[in-house]
């Protein structure tokens with residue numbers, strides 16, 4: 001499958017939303033190491049709202065699926081992370097193409113990174129969600145001519161996983177964890193973990209679509 005239409009994108013985002021609700025405890029556990037232990041609760045609240053917003057709707061344009069997702073996250077998560085995760089998905093609504101293919105995926109991630117940097121003032125290496133997004137985006141950038149969106153999403157998720165592992169040797173410079181300084185070393189960033197899970201879920205759900 002080379003690309004996804006709006007309804008297919010909505011389907012894989014709905015699958016992801018259910019999985020992110022289930023990831024609540026795991027992400028709280030991560031956030032207990034270097035944060036206040038509520039990242040999973042915030043993410044689960046956000047994606048429960050995404051599930052509701054997407055359920056039973058049909059979409060003409062895949063951009064509208066991203067917009068609905070981003071707005072639901074912003075509204076329901078609240079706080080700084082609501083803005084950051086909302087911004088990530090809103091970036092996908094700015095695409096110009098008709099179908100969601102490798103090139104659109106690449107644009108989405110690049111724009112998402114840019115917008116998150118602008119909103120939150122963090123850079124790669126500051127031990128944030130950006131450290132999962134940047135290597136994910138770098139993988140996709142090398143595959144924009146691919147005619148297999150499932151493959152590209154899988155490579156994207158692999159990049160994010162490597163990014164999460166790399167956050168262990170970073171000192172947090174943004175968000176709540178920055179107050180820990182060097183004590184944040186040796187722990188994965190919870191936001192990078194949730195971004196990795198999202199990309200893994202999208203890759204798996206896309207594969208499942210292909211085999212059905």
Ligand SMILES: Nc1ncnc2c1ncn2[C@@H]1O[C@H](COP(=O)(O)OP(=O)(O)OP(=O)(O)O)[C@@H](O)[C@H]1O
Pocket residue numbers: 031035036038039040042043079080081084116120121122127128129130174175176177189190191192
């Ligand atoms: N300025 C920023 N830019 C990019 N990402 C950020 C920034 N601040 C925080 N993050 C990401 O958001 C995640 C959650 O941040 P933080 O723990 O500060 O939020 P919180 O206010 O406790 O909210 P949450 O309820 O999500 O835990 C971090 O793990 C990090 O990946």
Ligand SMILES: [Mg+2]
Pocket residue numbers: 031035036037038039176
């Ligand atoms: Mg927190």
